[in-house]
Amino acid sequence: MAEQTRFGTAGVPPTFRMLKAKMYDVPSLLREEGLDAFEYQAVRWGSQPQITQQDAGKLGAEAKKHDVRLSMHGSYFINLAGKDDVISASKERLIAGAIAADWMGAYVIVFHTGFYGKLEKSNAFKSCLKALKEVNQTIKDMNLKVKLGPETMGRKFQVGSIDEIMIICQEIENTQLVVDWGHLHARDLGTFKKVDDIRVVAEKIESTLGSKMLQNMHCHFSKIEFSSQGERKHHLLDEPRYGPEFELLAKVIADFQMHPTIICETPILDIDALKMKKMLQQVLEGKTGVDP
Numbered sequence: 001m002a003e004q005t006r007f008g009t010a011g012v013p014p015t016f017r018m019l020k021a022k023m024y025d026v027p028s029l030l031r032e033e034g035l036d037a038f039e040y041q042a043v044r045w046g047s048q049p050q051i052t053q054q055d056a057g058k059l060g061a062e063a064k065k066h067d068v069r070l071s072m073h074g075s076y077f078i079n080l081a082g083k084d085d086v087i088s089a090s091k092e093r094l095i096a097g098a099i100a101a102d103w104m105g106a107y108v109i110v111f112h113t114g115f116y117g118k119l120e121k122s123n124a125f126k127s128c129l130k131a132l133k134e135v136n137q138t139i140k141d142m143n144l145k146v147k148l149g150p151e152t153m154g155r156k157f158q159v160g161s162i163d164e165i166m167i168i169c170q171e172i173e174n175t176q177l178v179v180d181w182g183h184l185h186a187r188d189l190g191t192f193k194k195v196d197d198i199r200v201v202a203e204k205i206e207s208t209l210g211s212k213m214l215q216n217m218h219c220h221f222s223k224i225e226f227s228s229q230g231e232r233k234h235h236l237l238d239e240p241r242y243g244p245e246f247e248l249l250a251k252v253i254a255d256f257q258m259h260p261t262i263i264c265e266t267p268i269l270d271i272d273a274l275k276m277k278k279m280l281q282q283v284l285e286g287k288t289g290v291d292p
C-alpha cells in the first residue's frame with residue numbers, strides 16, 4: 001500500500017481524559033475515531049524518563065497493533081544555546097526522552113532547539129549544532145532507534161527558522177524535519193495567506209533537503225495568534241480571525257505528493273485532526289474551492 005498522510009493528536013484528547021482512559025488505551029481510541037498518529041507529551045520531563053519501560057512498551061505494543069504511528073514531544077526545558085551547565089542539562093533531558101521514545105517505538109523525538117539569548121544569532125546556532133552532534137553520538141552509542149526532530153519555532157527569540165531547521169537536518173545525521181506551520185506563520189507575522197506562500201516553503205525544502213525529506217516531513221498544525229514578537233496562542237481551525245487555513249497546506253500536500261504525519265495542536269486535538277483529514281480527502285478528490 002502506498003504511504004499516506006497520517007493524522008493524530010499532540011497528547012491525550014480531552015474526551016479520552018473524561019473517559020479516564022489509560023495511556024495504553026489511547027492508540028485504539030484514536031484508531032476508532034479514524035486517526036493514526038499520536039504524539040506522546042514528555043514536555044515536563046527532567047533528566048530521567050517519567051514513564052516506566054514496561055508502560056512505554058505497553059503503549060508501543062498497542063500502537064503497533066492498531067497501526068498508530070508514535071512520536072514524542074521532548075522536554076520544553078531545553079536550550080542548546082545557553083550556558084554550559086544549561087546545555088549539559090538540556091542534553092540529558094533530550095537523551096532521557098530519546099531513551100523512552102526507543103522503549104515505546106516512537107519514530108522521532110520532537111524538540112525546541114533553544115533561545116538566542118544575548119548571543120549573536122550565528123553563535124547561538126553554532127552552539128546548538130555542536131550540542132546536537134554530541135546528542136546524536138550518544139543516541140548512536142546507546143543504539144536508540146529514534147530520530148532527532150528539531151521543530152520550527154514561532155517566536156523571534158527562539159532558534160528555529162525554517163532555514164535553521166534545514167541546516168540542522170543537513171548537518172546532523174539521523175534527523176527528521178519537523179515543520180510547525182502555525183509557528184512559521186506566527187514567526188513571520190502572518191506569512192501564509194495563499195497556497196503559493198506554502199508552496200514556496202515546500203520548494204525550498206525540496207531543493208535543499210530533497211523530495212524524500214519533504215514528502216515525509218513531520219508536521220504540527222493549529223491556527224495561531226501572534227504579536228510583534230511572534231507566537232502567542234494556539235487556536236481552533238474554526239476561528240476565522242486566525243490563520244493559517246489548513247486547506248492551503250492540503251493543496252500543497254496533494255501537489256507535491258507528500259505523505260507527512262500531521263499532529264494537531266489546537267485545543268480540541270482529535271476533533272480538529274479529523275477535520276483536517278476530511279479537508280485533505282476533499283482536496284485529493286478534487287472537491288475544493290481553494291484557489292491555486
Ligand SMILES: [Zn+2]
Pocket residue numbers: 073110111112151
Ligand atoms: Zn513543539
